[in-house]
Amino acid sequence: MGLAGASTAYRSGRGGTVQMTVEKGRPSDGQSISRAVAVLRAVADKPGSSLGEIAKATGLARSTVQRLVGALNAEGLLVKTFGQQGVYLGMELARLGAKVEIDARALLRPLMEDLHGRIAENIDLTTIEHERVIVIEQIASNENIRVISYVGKQHPVHCTANGKAHLSQMNLAEAEAFLVPPLEAFTAQTITDPNRILDQVAAFREAGLFIDREEYSDDACAVGVALPQIGGRSLALAIAMPSSRFQRREEEVKAALLDFRRAVQAEFGASI
Template sequence: MSTSDLGLNQPKGQRNEMRMIARAAAVLRAIAESGTALSLGQLAKKTDLPRATVQRLVGALEAERFVITDATMPGVRLGSEVARLAALAHQDPRAVCKPWIQWLSDKINESVDLTVLQGDSAIVIDQVLTPHPFKIVTHIGTALPVHCTASGKAHLSQMSIDLAARILDKPLLAHTENTITDKEILLSLVGTDPSADRCTDNEEYVSGVVAVALPIRGLPSGNYAIAVSMARQSFLNRRLQIADALTTARGSIERSLGLDENA
């Protein structure tokens, strides 16, 4: 771990702020992991912090409703704000994803889609369109086939083999001469490392259009993916840049949702 990771290269005031946030997070984690209310003394022991520091942190957290105390029920418990924020993050991933798909579109100047698996299709539920005139346009609500789109392949990588086999157990339409219709090749995506090299639509859905996608891993509320679509030549000229930006955006989304980005 570098000194920058510890904030040691930051001005003293910023280091103090970072330390305070880390200590507040330690208090919240200690309560959450205990599964019950904890006294100030118990919190001090679990967090290895002075009791006076814990008391100040609890007071600040209680003011923001992250913890609650009640004279009739001794101890410190998690407050309503923790549950509210957790519910928002997991019920509507679009709210968390939106700033990052906007960042991704701005970074590479291409259109970005957010999709969710519904039935046997990848449904576009949000998007950011690049302002340049040669953009690739889909529409919110569009149902994309799983077997020949980058989003679909990202969804396949996160499925069980049984579900993928059921979805692919039908005639697969060849949209272009590049469309993969071999079910065994598509099933080989299941359970693989969901890298941008694997989740690519190489003119398989629309001639002249390439797309790259990554799944958002570990969301209990559904199978989600983000995808970048662009003209073939644009992809060939900037393949590594696009893959790196997509990976960065996916990692930021997963961290924002409290997911394990290495899942």
């Protein structure tokens, strides 16, 4: 009986030809999964790819690609119709994808905790739901004098750091729909002119930092950043604190937020 995954070799010697069985190393489960994922990604990047094109894109042997495509086709993850060259993504992927609900709170919480360990001030993660900016995750300040927030709190879009960060992710028509006059003046510093707000957002979009200097609440300031979308949701994160501390720590907080955004981008890419 032969060995699975083995090959036969022959060596000549004094006693004649000697048959030897050489066992080939099998890929581990992890390697097999990685190769299958590479095939799926290659087909996603170029639907209708031939086996040869997939092999070139993945760096796998054509025979390996043929075996993986056959297995993925049997599971409905790929479709390769008999007699046709092209390979396409299967409907089973769509069915599985429809069951996935990506939880931005769970994914970002560890990075938020790292940020809080560095800054120790109030941190709000917000999204937009039903045309409202809503806090979906929050870590409170460690300070005795602090800005208070909570999960479920609604933020006005026109005068908060995270609200402006959300505006920066919208096209002009979408942003204007959020800035229909009259806009409420929460403090003497609140800007209520939609054009001035849009100009301010545009001016700070490149830097990626958006500031509320006592526009939402007297004696409170905040700075926020827009984040990559997760699960199709617009996301922003802001750090808020009393104005006196913000004046001392502004540059430190800005640097920490930019580091946070880079960490999110490194972990999750532009969006997931």
